[in-house]
Amino acid sequence: MDTTKTIIIFFFFFFLFSNSPLITISALDFCSNSFCSRKEPAIRFPFRLKNLQPAPCGYPGFNLFCNTFNQTLIDLPNSGKFSVQAIDYARQNILLNDPENCLPKRLLELNLFGSPFKGFFLQDFMFFNCTFDYRNYKFNPIGCLSGENYTVFASSSQRTISFLKSRCNLMAKVAVPVQWNYFEPVMTSDLSDNIRLKWGSPRCGQCESRGGRCGFRNGSNGTQIECTNAAHRGIPAFLFLLGFLCFLCSRVRNYCWRPHRVMEFSTVVAPQPTTVVCGLDNPTIESYPKTILGESCRLPKPDDNICSICLCEYMPKETLRSIPECHHCFHSECIDQWLRLNSSCPVCRNSPGSSPFSPEL
Known part of the structure; x- marks a missing residue:
């Protein structure tokens, strides 16, 4: 009788979760990132690659295509075709050049x-x-x-x-x-x-900066846009379903093994040593030079135009901090958090001269 109830409950929850966000994750596969080649920019909403992604995966006016050299191209209505060099979805800007050089x-x-x-x-x-x-x-x-x-x-x-x-x-x-x-x-x-x-439209920059994905809302017929996070969709449902399957397995095991008594042994797990993360203290970090980037975005090393921690390009008016020993530059907020946990430069791994400490939690 208990097994019959368990099977009935299982089919009830299976039907329930068949309409949950866990199953709808597969719908995002139709609008997943596409590329013309490995070296080309990732294409996702509001852009789409024609003939590779369905029309609902892109916003009107944002169609891209691949040429015979696997370059990513865009056709501007009154200016012709340009090659797409990079797309910054969070800042909502795109870098273009001429495919004919x-x-x-x-x-x-x-x-x-x-x-x-x-x-x-x-x-x-x-x-x-x-x-x-x-x-x-x-x-x-x-x-x-x-x-x-x-x-x-x-x-x-x-x-x-x-x-x-x-x-x-x-x-x-x-x-x-x-x-x-x-x-x-x-x-x-x-x-x-x-x-x-x-x-300027569609406004998906904040969604992208939070790690989300922009797209048309299901059932809106391409009129409403929503921000979703595919990495977290369906996780509560998945955990609940996983727990229920574990419960089901335990019920079946108890039912099948009821005539037998099996001695269970507990495994003793040795305690793991505590790892202490050492970084630099705040006075040492604050002693490192800070620079407010001007409109010309001139840096001590012109090739270092990207923060190696957050992988974002430097923009005018942003505050940078450099490490005196190696002169590598980073966003101030990025390198401050790094140095509180690590005493070495994230690029060259050279350790500045200071005494490590255990960061306060």
Whole structure:
């Protein structure tokens, strides 16, 4: 009789959990991250790869596709195809370049009207066509726009513009969506760096920064967006179901083994030694130099433009802290938490000179 009740309860809860969020996790597989190749950016909502992900996996205007070289491309309505270099879902911006390796030519015709994007930072550049090569003046030419008998330069510096204006032909004035808002005007640039664009809708930045996933709400027909965390969906239901299965197994075992008496032995587990985590004290950490990053985002090591702890790019006005012995820089809040638990640099693992201590809990 007890076994019959147990089986009835099992089927009742099985039917109950068949409609729970535990089962709906499989629906997220249709909109999981996609890639054109291993080196290309991860594609997820609001973007989607055409012909690889269903239409509900993306937001209108955010369609991407892969070319024959496995590059990730986006087709802007009035500007044509650009290669996608990176996507920052938390900050809601995207880095683009020209798949044909002549971005300045594309900038001369860039028109973001009709697309969901706009410039992250806009800086005015003047394009000049010069019959004389002014590279001796340390001007940086635009190679893909220059020819045998002429050289093209672009500048945002009024002093350089005044110099070239009286000697060259003005081609165009373009508001370039640069990666950073440079505080100092650029004397000349080949403008081959990626352009940074941002989008305002859909607003999924906060959801992404918390580790969540954005997408259309089930049953909303593509009109409502929700934030879900696939890593935690269904966990309470799973734990409850796991406990119930353990209960079921114990009932079946007791029923089958009831005529027999089996002696149970307890296993003695040796206590594990306590591990003491040693770091640096607050006065030592506060003695390390702090820097507020300016608009030009100039760092002691220009290649270190990403915090090695949180893996986010440095942005203007952020506070950085460096370790004196190796001069590696990090976000101040990131390295402070690290040094309270570890006495070594997270990059080179060199230990600064200080006495370790046991952090207070």
